[in-house]
Amino acid sequence: MDSITQALLGAALQGALLGRVQGRRALLYGAALATVPDLDVFIRYADPVSQMTFHRGFTHSLFVLTALALALSTLVMAVARWRWPDHGYRWPRLMLTFWLVLVTHPLLDAFTVYGTQLLWPLGVTPQSWAAVFIVDPVYSVPLLLAVAYAAVRGLGLRSRQWLGVALVFSTLYLGGGLAGRMAAEQRLQAALEAQGVTVSEVKAVPMAFTSLVWRVLAKTPDGDYIEAVSSVLDRDAPEMQRLSRHIEDARLLDGVMLHERLRWFTDDWLRYDIIGDALVVTDLRMGTPGNYNFRFQMARRDAQGQWQAVTPSRWREDDGRSMFDREQLTLIWRRIFTAQPPLPLATWQTRFLGPQGAQ
Incomplete structure (x- = not known):
């Protein structure tokens, strides 16, 4: 947090x-x-x-x-x-x-x-x-109010009781976040089973500043991944898209210790993209659809066409965009209450990742 x-x-x-x-x-x-x-x-x-x-x-x-x-x-x-x-x-x-x-x-x-x-x-x-977003006002504000009350009134019995109430609420809220995550994962799994799609892993993560709408990821045995969006108020199947992780490109990093460490740290929720002469590795867990927080250039193709691992660097196209894109977040928060019109997931992939993003 x-x-x-x-x-x-x-x-x-x-x-x-x-x-x-x-x-x-x-x-x-x-x-x-x-x-x-x-x-x-x-x-x-x-x-x-x-x-x-x-x-x-x-x-x-x-x-x-x-x-x-x-x-x-x-x-x-x-x-x-x-x-x-x-x-x-x-x-x-x-x-x-x-x-x-x-x-x-x-x-x-x-x-x-x-x-x-x-x-x-x-x-x-x-x-x-993945029960709460890294900044969640619903979790933080009750603690803030209780601490402010205690700072003004002193640490008498009433203040200590209010601090206890805020702590109990915050703990229950975390439990509610876990329940919301599991429900989002189950909704996607049920939707995929209805389509006859087999997946090996499913992971839901809360969207920015809320635990009411979730981005749900699923890995398929053939190396693809499914990215879906689900609200706690949904009655229908979540909208989703199927994309490639391009795991065949991971071979370019065979034996690279930092790549293995990144796979371990992220539980292998990684995607690989060749962009020009750069191999970009993306952590799929954090961000919004197509607009991921952590992307690293980890290999480069030399003049002879040979790939060489390089010291990792952050990959960020110089287009001035923010990880918290206002237009995208507005549509996501609206998605809490209504599934119509559906979110433009494919458009976001292309917009933020380029032409290879929709592949």
């Missing part, structure tokens, strides 16, 4: 659990502690694929953060006994608070589609539960 939401969650947790002892400072301390896992953004890597796949790594590990909470709570207790004999802290509650503030950061991140390495250093595929 975005950094502001992470800080609000940390402030709400520490305020609810330690507000009686720390007062308003609990909100500040919790907000600061909750941002610690994102300090890895200051680590600079040699290429954007490494930057993407090492983010949410060791600093988001439940093992590392549990050890940090243990060390931090022990240190605070030692300092408090020395400086403030009547501090009012109890180590179990202090440890629980620090642990929750820290580990809820990567857990909340895992509810987005990006990918979070909760079990680092184990080499399991990063968790990508």
